[in-house]
Amino acid sequence: MRTLLVWMAGGLASAALTPIALASGWNMPEGVTAVSRDIYSLHMIIFWICVIIGVLVFGAMFYSLFRYRHSRGAKSATFHEHTTVEVIWTTIPLLILVAMAVPATATLKTMYDASEADLDIMVTGQQWRWRYEYLGEGVAFTSNLGTPLEQISGNSEKGENYLLEVDEPLVLPVGQKVRLLLTSDDVIHSWWVPELAVKQDAIPGFVNENWVRIEEPGIYRGQCAELCGRNHGFMPVVVEAVEQEQFDEWMAGRKEAAQQEAMSADREWGLDELMSRGEQVYGAVCAACHQPDGSGNMPAFPALAGNQVLLDEPERHITTVIDGVAGSAMPAFRNTLSPVEIAAVVTYERNAWGNEAGDSVQPSEIAERIAGQGE
């Protein structure tokens, strides 16, 4: 008897808790697109159907447990089949399923809409960052985890957007249909922003497609959803949705900055300049694997501090950063970083943490190397 009461109390408590929990925001976000709202309402419909079925089924079960207790002197009946009942409880669930499938199918069809987009973006997953390329605009950049390592290790207080912040968010205009083309440079990643209801695998060698039309300006945060190695948990996605006007301004600013960056590759850079720029780039791009102090993380990530091969052969150092290493976590940075950034980071790596190569690499050398001598 006591057992039963405990059961029932527990059951009721958790049954009551769930809707309360869902109502207080511990739920799938409704999101800011038509698709995300469709999905949310599908989710809630199915959830309530499950709740109703659950109440009926568990109700019948607990009623039986309570009513037909042996300790209460219940004598068992002898029936053990009933065709009509069995047919009914096979058919009714089937009908409920059909009723669920109808809106689900409609939503799925909307999600696969292939009509023309206003903006095409190539999203490339890379261990462990995202690269965004605005197709036809000549604007591309990578988006790295923005949370400082000290916060992760617990040496400083965690910020509000801990692990959900990046150095450069993907900026998108609201109200426009944005087509996302996803692929990967190494392993499978998955690009996910809950508020946009977009989750799509980025698969090496293959392109996937999805689309989004954001309705409200805002900052939307998500994460990589497919296990992609060591820093899978440190690969956030941040989308900043802005009005078209702001977007155009941002785009113009981006283009100008890219131009300046390209121009600055032509001039001679001093060692100090390169070092300070290199430190920034290293912290954003390299430190997650090779560690802030260049000590690496064996066996996948070799140490850079005190690495004799690196010091003895500058040419190979440069090649490795530009072209990457096949079949390893070392990506090719030729499209990801600008010549200035590559020159700076190589210079930094050769002269930091006790490395004393003393030489500096000029951005112009890198630019030449990337473009190919013939051009």
Next chain:
Amino acid sequence: MSSRDEHATGQEGVRRTVTRTLVVLAGMFAFAFALVPLYDVFCDLTGLNGKTSARAQSLVDQEVDASRMVTVQFITRGSQGLPWHLEVDTRQVRLHPGQREEVFFSFRNNGEETTRARAVPSVSPSEASLHLRKLTCFCFQEQQLAAGEGLKAPLVFQLTRDLPPDIKTVTLVYTLYPVQPAQAEVSLHEPITEGDSA
């Protein structure tokens, strides 16, 4: 369950059951490997995954469907460990289904050695790969380039008229992969990783 099984008893029955299960077992193991080519066939039939044919196809002689326009985008991507540069001279073309079109791609080996590479195509949306016919393509075979050497190669293709009407943009992505990975590559990683081939 056949009724024969029900009456089979004793060692003979056991032997028969074991033989049968072993046959099924061998069949399923073979089936797993057979799934690899079957999967390719399935992809060819359904366009799953946006794989395109690896062989030259002929132009389907059909009239141009002037009533609609489709945008075809070309994207080129490099990959790790390959000092090549791949570029397309036209990033995007607008054409009618049925129309024959030619686009040029330039390869350049910026490395110090002769290397080989293959461009692996992928089409999005994947359904479109069924309707993309490639007459000439550098992607059918490997390319070999000496240090500093360049190459210009055409892609001749056509989108067939039965392209589903809701497809307005087709994206063709080429990813350039080194043909002999890892071994040939001398890297900063090698001296300290000690036998790690990852």
Next chain:
Amino acid sequence: MASHLPPKPTPQHSTATAGGMADSGHARPRGMMRWLLTTNHKEIGTLYLLFSLTMFFIGGIFALVVRAELFQPGLQLVQPEFFNQMTTMHGLIMVFGAIMPAFVGLANWMVPLQIGAPDMALPRLNNFSFWLLPVAFLLLLSTLLMPGGGPNFGWTFYAPLSTTYAPPSTSFFILSLHLAGISSILGAINIIATILNLRAPGMRLMDMPLFVWTWLITAFLLIAVMPVLAGVITMMLMDINFGTSFFNAAGGGDPVLFQHLFWFFGHPEVYIMILPAFGIVSAIIPTFSRKRLFGYASMVYATAAIAILSFMVWAHHMFIVGLPLVAELFFMYTTMLIAVPTGVKVFNWIATMFRGSISFEPPMLFALAFVVQFTVGGFSGLMLAIAPADFQYHDTYFVVAHFHYVLVPGALFAILAGAYYWLPKWTGHYPSVRLSQWHFWLSVIGVNLTFFPMHFSGLAGMPRRIPDYALQFVDFNMASSIGGFLFGISQLLFVLVIIKCVRGGEKAPAKAWEGAEDLEWSVPSPAPLHTFETPPEFHPQQH
């Protein structure tokens, strides 16, 4: 208040000198050799169960490492690469080392007893299939000590993370999985051969207890899909060591092909871990309701239907890899269909209890908890089947909550229920009621505290397999970690129950439970080493 039934005197008395687990009447090898060479189904069953229990604790410790790291945000105890090895090893060990061998152990013990067979059809093969397991799992565990660490790519080992980007120990991981696979296959062959050929005269297939039925179907699933797993990992091995490109886009392969092949194995595998649980629960509920199982035939058909459907739903694990619309729709519909036979089972169990005469002994408590909690897992499964919604659920803690509800308060609780149900038969003693109840209640609280909050963390946006998380997930994770430790520690009570039960306790008669009807209750408790050497008389009608 639950109390076990007054043991009724039965006409059969134990003729064996000692318990089934301690029989030493004949001139047989003693000590270690006895266990190494045994071909007796009961001894091998015991070996399987003890092995599985050991693996359960090892896999459990790995899970607790994960939960300890996730107790707070930030990286405190372990580094991400070790964290990934822990999640991977936890999954592999629980699936292949704990749940599957536990069911095989129960099958070894109970299938011959339930069909009136003297032993398994192939006793020596039986010994071999067991001893493959310790070898396989020692090898698997040893990868943790190899340079670069053990497998770190999740128990689903998606290529290319598990091929091109895998640690050097991956070839050993593949070898150990091959060994475990061979063990499962041989076990399955043995079970099929036993069930089809060694039933007591007069026992038709449709007279068999449901545990036997579900195992027969499970064994067929094993025969069908374990070779596919063997094929996939062989391809991985070739990709890693011999330069083939099955799953490598650079060489013309396709990483998505890996997922298709893996889940073609993987989804039936999921049912391999739940169908025998259905069988156990279908034995326990009628016993403690003192009423025949409702809808025996529909139970058998529903099990078969689930098994067949399991081959047609694999891509619901891949809704976000970029399948064409038709494929998404097809796999969504087939997946939803599984709810129908599964629902039939739940309804049948409830109809069995309806107008029964129900008591709440420990096996019944676990079986009832199974029904409720497995159904909760079924509900979240139905939600996951809806492809558009899965775009949000996929690879989040919602999925983790779902499959843990099916596997822990589902499969594991059924195994525990089975253990409590048959312990009197194995040891001749009833397990301590007080301790069992403590074990039960702490397990129920622990398991729900661990896994229920995961639904919410998943819905709120927490991806699975991450070693550190954003601040909005703090409360859920803390609750889950506390629950995890509570659950883990309370399993020690189960060990205590078993030890006490083997050593002594209230003596159990042949028919240890008043309402129990199957053949195993006609042999003495503890079951002597050799039973049914002359086939028993079987009178159909039980079901």
